Amino acid sequence: MLDVRRMQVLRAVVTSGSVTAAAANLSCTPSAVSQQVAALEREAGLPLLERVGRGVRPTAAGRLLTEHAAVLGRQLAETETALADLRAGRTGNLSLRFFASAGAALVPPALAKLRAEHPGVRVDLKLIDAEDPLPEVVDGRADLAISVYRHPVPPRGVEFVPLLEDPYRAVLPRGHRLAAKCTIDLADLAEEQWINAEHSPGPCRQIVLDACASAGFTPDFTVDGADFATTQGFVAAGLGVSLIPRMGLGVTHPGVVIRRVGKPEPVRAIHAAIRESARSHPAMVSLIDALRNAA
Known part of the structure; x- marks a missing residue:
């Protein structure tokens, strides 16, 4: 296999016209240059230089390798520039997974800030709303996921960064018997019919079920609302x-009232789950800061 560094030495000899001049340009001795060219000739199996007066000129094989050395030199310079841009966060790709209410409240302002600071970085976005997006990071399909915290210890290769605590609020029809209260004890809703705001099992539904169990009852779900807006309807x-997280109440239906809940107050802890190998990328650092600011 041809040594790329020796090819660059040959190129220096050919472009300068002599071993001595090449040695001066490369800041080494003529003997070292001659040894590198001789080693390259053994690798090529052909002579690469021939003497002409006090200088040298390339053979056909020498010209061929010199031309390819020039191409490789440009490619190497481009690679080094691209790597420097990636290292500095000027370029690159990040993949972000999120659930719907986080997508509406946190992702847009965070991405706007990231784009202003790192315009050359592309972000692959994907809504994972039927289940926890954390496995996307664990399995290496994403660099970052906005997830509801329910894991006491992060999976291997993943770092958790807390973003915010999102309390649930009671959503009642206007004119409801409890609508005049500022805060409702969760047990006061035990005999009500419930609208299920979560369209599939998952951590958010489990938070509601666990809170109701702590208050001594199991909610009687009679309708699946599919999403927060439909649930309000x-x-x-x-x-x-129903109970809906505060972050999911960006637009309130005119026919409902929103009240705080106590004894207990259900809260979902939202965090960023980050693939550790992507943690130090400058764009990732900026994205995490932007998500914290949005939260």
Whole structure:
């Protein structure tokens, strides 16, 4: 196999016209240059230089390797520049996974800030709303996931960064018997019919079930709301009550009232799950800071 560094030495000899001049340009001795060219000739199996007066000129094989050395030199310079840009965060790719309410509240302002600071970085976005997006990071399919905390210890190769605590709020129809209260004890909703705001099992639904169990009851889900906006519509129609995280209440239906909940207050802890191998990339550092600011 041809040694690329020796090819660059040959190129220096050919472009300068002599071993001595090449040695001066490379800041080494003529003997060292001659040894490198001789080693390259053994690798090539052909003579690469021939003497002409006090100088040298390339053979056909020498010209061929010199031309390729020039191409490789440009490619190496481009590679080094690209690597420097990546190291500095001027370029690169990040993949982000999130659930819907986090996507609406946290991701847009964070991405706007990231784009302003790192315009050359591309971000691959994907909504993972039917289940926890954390496995996308664990399996190496994403660099970062916004997830609801339920793992006491991060999986191997993953770092957790807390973003915010998002308390649940009671969503009641206007005119409900509890609507005049500022804070509702969760047990006061035990006999109500409930609208299920989560369309699939997962950590967010489990937080509601665990809180209700702590209050001494199991909610009677009579309707699946599919999403937070639809759930509010069902509540406004008088079909039941619901618990929705505060971050999911960006737009409030005119037919509902929102009240704090206590004894206990369900809260979902939202964090960024980061693939450790991507943690030090400058764009990742900026994205995490932007998510914290958005939170």
